[in-house]
Amino acid sequence: MGKVKVGVIGCGSIAIHRHIKEYAANPDVEIVAFCDVILERAEEKAKKYGGKAYQSYEELLTNEEIEAVSVCTPNYLHAPITIAALNAGKHVLCEKPMATSEEEARKMIEAAKASGKKLMIGHNQRFVESHEKARELVQSGKLGKIYSFRTAFGHGGPEGWSVDGRDSWFFQKEKAFIGAMGDLGVHKADLIRYILGEEVAEVGAFVETLAKESDVDDNAVCILKMESGIIGTLAASWSYSAKEDNSTVIYAEKATVRLEDDPEYSLIIQYTNSEAEKFALGQIQSNEDGGQNQSYVIEKFINSIKEDTEPAISGYEGSQSLNVILAALESGKTGKIVKVQK
Structure with missing residues (x-):
């Protein structure tokens, strides 16, 4: 064609x-x-x-x-x-x-x-080199049993990114439906599913409006439990005003893996015997790069x-990541742990 x-x-x-x-x-x-x-x-x-x-x-x-x-x-x-x-x-x-x-x-x-x-x-985020390598490490068994993780995505807010600035639809609930959790949190929900190769089973979350004058969330912290029992945290924020955070850390039996957490090395493997491997891979695509990275x-x-x-x-993959965010919203409203829909 x-x-x-x-x-x-x-x-x-x-x-x-x-x-x-x-x-x-x-x-x-x-x-x-x-x-x-x-x-x-x-x-x-x-x-x-x-x-x-x-x-x-x-x-x-x-x-x-x-x-x-x-x-x-x-x-x-x-x-x-x-x-x-x-x-x-x-x-x-x-x-x-x-x-x-x-x-x-x-x-x-x-x-x-x-x-x-x-x-x-x-x-x-699935196509970032450090994230692809982290998935390979998990699947290879090189890290041993995975115990926990933390993943975060935060910046100063869409007013610094959107063409409409402070008047952006991102702040209007009838158009956005959801704030930082839809803008950033859903990326990390998708990423952790991708890296660990399994679904999120349950979510507990605090989803708040703390930094902006709007009716959508701008700060959220979630606890995720994966189907295999791995637990971790996911944070999404529009109030990281000094510097963007786009990092993920995997805590495992044989090593801790740090992704996009160091300015020089996009992937660092810290082994339990104090040895370390450092990789300077392609830069993550983020709002801070102004669209420079593919x-x-x-x-x-x-x-x-x-x-x-x-x-x-696929649409199915997108829906599974969306369901994690929907569960977080429900947990934030009810104060209860919510099972993720399959």
Whole structure:
């Protein structure tokens, strides 16, 4: 097949720094359409990269030339736009969190199955070199039994990242549904499932609004229990204002593994005999890099279309990570330990 013809729905920061930039750099892609409710944003991108500008995603989806779309909209629109695109016969790459409920996620997965089109969720943290190596270490048995972990993702908040600054939809509950836990926490829920190679069974969480004047969460600390009994913590915050934290630590029988926790070495293995191995691998993609480092999400998505293979992060995988966050929200409301839906 020739170049995959792509439309980008939503022209905010994630589209600008990740999707559009990486599509434009991919030799197997031609961007043919941009859509944004603020038409000028779509027109600006169309002028720069070529293609047609739309204000309505419904109209964009009637363009038969388009084979695949990226959904880079506020969270509450992820499910309806994804389902409409799949029903229109387009492959879909949807930003995280994939939906605002378990039911929405299920309908997205069903639409992908019924249409025979690809549905991939943009959890880029799986493709970070240190994270891939950590998964290999766990699977190899080199670390022995895994006991515990801690994983965190925090920065100063979306006002420093979003094109709308303090007026961003990220702070509006009716559009975002969830705050730091949807923006950052779902990444780490997905990551810990990936590294450990198993599902989260139960969650206990404190999910609070402490730092921002908004009606969504900006700080959360969760305790996760995996299916095998491994326990650990997950923190998500929009109040790490001095420096971003994107680290994960795995505590095991034979070693402690530190990921993205050292400015020079992205993976450090500290063995129980005091020996250590240090690896300077590729940098993690984060808000702090301004989109300089490739996320590999676009590459994996396009390859799945061209090679007709299962996307690297399927709708099911996205839904399992979403369910961890939904359980955390429920725990935060009820003060009880919540079982994660399967």
